[in-house]
Amino acid sequence: MNNLSSGISARNKLSARQFVSTFGSLIGLIVLVILMTILKPTFIGGANIRNILRIASINGLLAIGMSFVIITGGIDLSVGAIMGCAGMYSAYFAQTKMGYPWWVAVAVGLGMGLLIGLFNGICIAYLKVPAFVGTLGAMSIAKGFTFLLTDAKPIPSLNNEFKFIGGGNIGGWLPVPIVIMLVVLVICFTLFYKTRYGRYVFAVGGNHNAAHISGINTKAIICSVYAISGLLAALAGVITTARVTSGVTSTGDGYETNAIAMVVIGGTSLAGGRGRLWGTIVGILLLQCLTNGLDMLGVNAYYQLIIKGFVVIGAVMLDGLRND
Amino acid sequence: MNLLNLANIKKSFYGVEVLHSVDFSLKAGTVHALMGENGAGKSTLMKIIAGVHKPDSGTISIDGKSVEISNPLEARHLGIAMIHQELTPVNEMTVAENVFLGREPVRMGLIDHKKLYSQTKELLDKLNISIDPREKMKNLRVADQQMIEIAKAISQNARIVIMDEPTSSITDREVEILFKLIDDLKSKGTAIIYISHKIDEILRISDEISILRDGFNVGTWKAGEIDVDTIIRNMVGRELTAQFPKVNVPIGEKILEVKNLTLKGQYEDISFDLHKGEILGFVGLVGSGRTELMDSIFGLTQPDSGRILLNGKEVRFKGPKDAIRSGLAYVTEDRKQEGLVLPMSVHHNVTLTFLRNFVRHGIIQSRKEVSVVRDQVRALNIKTASVSQTINSLSGGNQQKVVLAKWMITAPGIIIFDEPTRGIDVGAKVEIYKIMCEYVAQGNAIIMVSSEMPEAMGMSDRIIVLSNHKYSGELKRGEFSEEAIAQLQFKHMVKSLIN
Ligand SMILES: Nc1ncnc2c1ncn2[C@@H]1O[C@H](COP(=O)(O)OP(=O)(O)OP(=O)(O)O)[C@@H](O)[C@H]1O
Ligand SMILES: [Mg+2]
Numbered sequence: 015m016n017n018l019s020s021g022i023s024a025r026n027k028l029s030a031r032q033f034v035s036t037f038g039s040l041i042g043l044i045v046l047v048i049l050m051t052i053l054k055p056t057f058i059g060g061a062n063i064r065n066i067l068r069i070a071s072i073n074g075l076l077a078i079g080m081s082f083v084i085i086t087g088g089i090d091l092s093v094g095a096i097m098g099c100a101g102m103y104s105a106y107f108a109q110t111k112m113g114y115p116w117w118v119a120v121a122v123g124l125g126m127g128l129l130i131g132l133f134n135g136i137c138i139a140y141l142k143v144p145a146f147v148g149t150l151g152a153m154s155i156a157k158g159f160t161f162l163l164t165d166a167k168p169i170p171s172l173n174n175e176f177k178f179i180g181g182g183n184i185g186g187w188l189p190v191p192i193v194i195m196l197v198v199l200v201i202c203f204t205l206f207y208k209t210r211y212g213r214y215v216f217a218v219g220g221n222h223n224a225a226h227i228s229g230i231n232t233k234a235i236i237c238s239v240y241a242i243s244g245l246l247a248a249l250a251g252v253i254t255t256a257r258v259t260s261g262v263t264s265t266g267d268g269y270e271t272n273a274i275a276m277v278v279i280g281g282t283s284l285a286g287g288r289g290r291l292w293g294t295i296v297g298i299l300l301l302q303c304l305t306n307g308l309d310m311l312g313v314n315a316y317y318q319l320i321i322k323g324f325v326v327i328g329a330v331m332l333d334g335l336r337n338d
Numbered sequence: 339m340n341l342l343n344l345a346n347i348k349k350s351f352y353g354v355e356v357l358h359s360v361d362f363s364l365k366a367g368t369v370h371a372l373m374g375e376n377g378a379g380k381s382t383l384m385k386i387i388a389g390v391h392k393p394d395s396g397t398i399s400i401d402g403k404s405v406e407i408s409n410p411l412e413a414r415h416l417g418i419a420m421i422h423q424e425l426t427p428v429n430e431m432t433v434a435e436n437v438f439l440g441r442e443p444v445r446m447g448l449i450d451h452k453k454l455y456s457q458t459k460e461l462l463d464k465l466n467i468s469i470d471p472r473e474k475m476k477n478l479r480v481a482d483q484q485m486i487e488i489a490k491a492i493s494q495n496a497r498i499v500i501m502d503e504p505t506s507s508i509t510d511r512e513v514e515i516l517f518k519l520i521d522d523l524k525s526k527g528t529a530i531i532y533i534s535h536k537i538d539e540i541l542r543i544s545d546e547i548s549i550l551r552d553g554f555n556v557g558t559w560k561a562g563e564i565d566v567d568t569i570i571r572n573m574v575g576r577e578l579t580a581q582f583p584k585v586n587v588p589i590g591e592k593i594l595e596v597k598n599l600t601l602k603g604q605y606e607d608i609s610f611d612l613h614k615g616e617i618l619g620f621v622g623l624v625g626s627g628r629t630e631l632m633d634s635i636f637g638l639t640q641p642d643s644g645r646i647l648l649n650g651k652e653v654r655f656k657g658p659k660d661a662i663r664s665g666l667a668y669v670t671e672d673r674k675q676e677g678l679v680l681p682m683s684v685h686h687n688v689t690l691t692f693l694r695n696f697v698r699h700g701i702i703q704s705r706k707e708v709s710v711v712r713d714q715v716r717a718l719n720i721k722t723a724s725v726s727q728t729i730n731s732l733s734g735g736n737q738q739k740v741v742l743a744k745w746m747i748t749a750p751g752i753i754i755f756d757e758p759t760r761g762i763d764v765g766a767k768v769e770i771y772k773i774m775c776e777y778v779a780q781g782n783a784i785i786m787v788s789s790e791m792p793e794a795m796g797m798s799d800r801i802i803v804l805s806n807h808k809y810s811g812e813l814k815r816g817e818f819s820e821e822a823i824a825q826l827q828f829k830h831m832v833k834s835l836i837n
Contacts, residue, residue: 043745208701210693217690220679227638228691228744229662287681 038332039279039293042325043300050307057310064189070302071195074295075250077244078202084277086219086239087286088145092134093247093273095156097266100248101125102160105169105261108176116175123252124245129157131244135237149240153270159262169261180257191253198246199295206291215239220287230314275322276301279329283316300325339402341366341529342387342498347588351731354723354735356382358553359396364498369520370529371561374550375573375720375763376735378499379595381423384500385548387531388420389413402524411440421487421733422501423533423761424674425493429476431750434458436475437490461493464776466515477619480497480672481508481624488516492523494637499523500531503734504779505539506761507671509624535735535763537566537791549573574765577815582796583768585775589799590614592650594752596635599644604630605807608644612752612783617774618789619798623827626785627807631771635785637661638669665751669741669758670766671787677741678729685711687723692748714743717773719766736799746777753777756787791820 050057076093083090104123107114128151137148182190206212218235219223224230247266255261278284279300280293304325308318342364349357357379372380385391388718389407397404400416407413408831413420428436433614435442438662460470468483475483484507485738490822493497494616505513520543522529522786534540540547541561548558556572556800570578597614599605603628613620620628634641648664655661658668670676678687688711689696696707696837711725718739722732729737745753755774757768774797777791789792794801803810803826 075707130618204681204701210697210702213686213690213693213702216682216686217679223676225690227636227668227670231657231659231661258787283681287679302407335488 036281039281039296039300039329042329043296043303045301046307047301050303050310054307054310057307062306062310064192065307066299066302067192067195067331068189069306070298071189071191071286072250072254073272073276073302074195074199074298075253075270076243077276077294077298078198078279078291079246080270080273081244081280081289081291082202082215082239083145083280084274084284085215085286085289086236087222087284088138088236088239089149089272089274089284090134090240090243090247091146091149092130092152092156093243093267094269095153095160095249095252096127096244096247096253097129097262097269099130099156099160100124101253101255101265102163102169102212102261102263104176104252105172105255106163108172108256109169110171110173116173116179119173119176120179120252126159127244127246127248127251128241129244131241131247132237134244135240137235138240139233139236165262165264166263168263170259172256172259172261177256177259179253180253181259191257194249194253198249203291211235211238216287216289218286230244272301276324278333279326281333297329300329301302340364341401343397343399343402344383344387345397345399347383347398348394349379349386349391350394353721356553357393358384360550360553361454361554362548362555363527363558364531365546366529367524367527368545368736369524369532371544371545371547372533372550373535373540373569373573374536376739376766377733378550378573379553380550381502381701381733382478383455384420384502384531384533387413387498388418388500409414409509413626414494414496416753417495418500419494419498420500421502421504423506425487426473426478427478427483427484427486431475431630432476433462433469433473433475433486434471436486437461437471437493439490441494448455453464456554461489462536463490465489465492465519479624480630481512483774484508485512485515489520494606496528498529498531502533503535503761504532505534505536507757507789510791511623513539514616535761537569537768538792540569540647541566562615564763564799570764573763575767576766579770581764582792583772583775585779585796586686586778587614591650594635595650597644597645597647597649598639599631599634599641599646601630601634601639601641603807605634605804608804609813610802610809612785613681614781615747615778616799617778617784617797619794619801620804621786621789621791621794621801621823621827622804622810624789626804626827628804629756631804632668632785632787636666636754637831639670653704662748662750665754667691667748669745669753669755671756673738673760677744678737680730681728683726683728684715684720684722684740687729688743688747689727691744694803710747711743714747717769717810718743719769733762734764738762739770741764746773750782752783752785754787757789758786759788759790759793767793793822795820795823803827803829 053216056062062243080090100123104119106266107122108116108119134149134152137143184190211328214230214235215231218232224234249268254265276297277294279297282289282293303324340363342363344360347357360383374380383393386393389410389412392408398407399405405416405671406414437458438454443450455471462469467489470483488504504516523530532544545563546558547561547564549556557749563593590613592611593614597609599608606771608631622628633639635646637657637660653664658781685708689707707724715725720739722735729740742758758768774784786798797816801813801818803823805827808827813822
């Protein structure tokens with residue numbers, strides 16, 4: 015109820031508590047990196063960092079899209095399913111035997127994601143279906159289409175140009191997924207902080223009514239965030255498929271929870287209207303470094319789940335301190 | 339002995355001290371008024387008493403015993419009830435559920451709904467409020483929500499009732515109900531702290547008056563020993579020349595015509611003209627259909643029938659966006675629900691309606707944007723630590739100024755103000771009235787819905803009175819009087835009683 019300022023007035027004196035809650039996740043990330051470096055010096059090695067970033071860029075695409083959605087006060091549970099769907103359809107067209115150029119396959123995959131995203135958006139913005147329900151439905155629909163394509167069988171032997179998107183390196187060392195992620199980040203940062211669109215996304219999430227009266231087409235804004243989320247999820251699906259060099263129906267399963275976790279770790283409020291993109295990036299890196307680090311230390315996967323669960327809750331708890 | 343004593347209360351937010359060693363005392367069975375400019379620290383001081391904020395230092399004592407009030411529940415147990423300046427309705431719950439929130443009548447561990455509704459009905463009847471206890475809170479008008487908040491506070495049988503601008507959104511009729519209530523409470527020995535920017539109210543009901551300025555208590559007076567000028571001088575720190583600096587502007591051609599506009603159950607068969615240079619007042623009781631009419635003119639709702647002509651051409655706004663494009667602006671009545679995006683900064687709120695003006699090649703030119711915001715902050719004297727402070731940490735009156743700023747910068751041809759100076763202090767009001775006069779002098783026009791008679795009469799060129807959803811009459815400047823307006827306000831109500 016007594017929702018105080020979000021640390022922006024940090025210009026004045028920043029209390030220790032505020033500092034922790036604003037930069038908590040970032041501090042956590044730094045501590046984690048230092049700790050891992052001490053325990054396993056190879057953690058900070060070029061090869062490992064590249065590895066972390068490459069995987070992070072896949073999850074990151076989902077989380078960035080999810081940030082748009084969550085800031086409007088919504089949620090998108092269908093991103094994992096969209097990933098799988100886009101992956102399969104692009105794989106279908108990328109088969110060597112089909113003979114289509116690589117970009118056709120990519121376009122089909124992205125188109126699929128955009129379509130499902132728009133479907134979500136229309137249901138939620140115009141037909142007033144709650145986001146949770148709408149995207150849950152879309153998740154099931156997308157899964158169904160994924161299985162239908164090949165009767166749930168994997169799609170092998172993709173063409174080489176297509177595979178380059180996921181597995182290739184530029185200049186022999188810079189993985190293509192990282193480059194794609196960086197480009198997406200630059201575009202999204204610009205959208206978020208430099209354009210009217212970004213301002214309107216925040217306004218719609220913060221007070222739908224006031225935004226409407228201010229002349230903002232709130233329905234279009236809400237619809238668009240799901241389209242963006244769908245598109246970015248599809249991109250993640252295409253990259254993953256290209257990386258594993260075959261279309262598999264299980265691609266993206268459960269990824270939506272990771273994406274949501276990364277966004278909230280970054281300090282974005284599920285209530286809408288409050289959030290920051292750099293926070294999401296910290297959230298992405300934090301979870302990815304944690305996974306990688308625990309793997310390197312040989313921690314059992316089941317323990318990893320438990321640890322990650324606590325990290326997510328802890329990060330959001332710190333963030334809550336600010337609202338005291 | 340004093341019922342309540344505050345000594346040396348200090349409070350800072352983010353390193354900025356907003357209360358500096360404030361002393362305050364309250365006697366049983368009296369009304370103690372608290373006055374001060376917007377952002378002086380009145381609400382903050384009250385929230386400390388109500389357990390919402392903790393003071394950084396200082397002591398609070400009740401009946402001479404020092405107490406610590408660390409949350410609103412403890413305050414309630416100590417017999418303190420507060421009507422907050424910013425209404426806090428739980429929108430999806432019913433009126434009764436709101437009134438008894440946190441202290442629902444129970445039977446065998448379950449909420450006793452029958453009792454909940456009958457008790458609420460009783461309470462509302464006693465207070466002369468005709469609202470259905472089963473109505474959802476979100477369906478009520480602001481004024482009715484305010485009355486529910488009052489009922490809620492009263493029903494707690496508290497020893498200390500804090501009223502933070504309870505009359506900022508209600509009309510004279512409800513004010514009378516409230517004042518009768520206050521008299522009842524006083525006679526039962528309840529002490530009341532009353533915050534308002536309406537000096538006539540204060541002089542009428544208070545026994546003592548304290549004035550805060552910039553977080554200092556500048557003094558406490560017995561009500562009979564202080565006059566309006568002294569109050570204003572102590573609040574503002576200077577003399578105010580005219581309360582309503584009306585400038586007579588030549589009235590130009592017709593800019594807006596409304597013909598036979600009707601929306602069933604909201605307003606019926608309303609016709610009027612608006613001219614360049616004119617400030618057209620709209621008065622009427624709460625529920626007379628004023629806000630509903632303005633909503634339709636601005637395209638928020640669609641009328642069933644009737645026409646709107648803008649500069650002679652018929653317009654039909656599908657939404658606010660169309661209205662804004664055509665040069666209209668609408669300062670809405672309820673700043674929290676409709677005016678402001680609370681988690682956003684002052685800066686982003688001010689430019690929200692007008693962002694397109696700061697965009698080049700799709701990119702917002704933030705330097706230009708910030709400088710416009712700074713100008714507005716200065717012009718309206720908005721008290722904020724920086725333009726990037728979030729709106730919800732501003733004082734109520736300063737939030738209202740942000741709503742004004744947000745629409746002023748769009749520089750349209752017609753501004754509709756619905757209760758423009760709600761919660762704004764006397765000094766700032768004068769500044770806003772001046773800005774209004776300058777605005778119409780440039781050939782623009784203003785429609786001003788106001789429940790404050792002195793304001794409506796002081797600033798309007800013409801006043802249209804609505805009664806019971808219908809047009810009931812029009813008065814020209816010079817014909818204005820409280821009686822004439824009151825008569826028109828009740829015109830269609832008396833008829834409907836007879837029928
Ligand atoms: N939660 C908060 N965080 C930061 N600053 C705050 C907060 N609450 C109040 N302030 C600041 O404290 C000062 C006093 O605010 P307060 O709400 O007490 O004023 P007020 O006297 O009630 O004014 P008004 O007449 O406008 O209601 C203001 O400058 C305001 O910006
Ligand atoms: Mg206040």
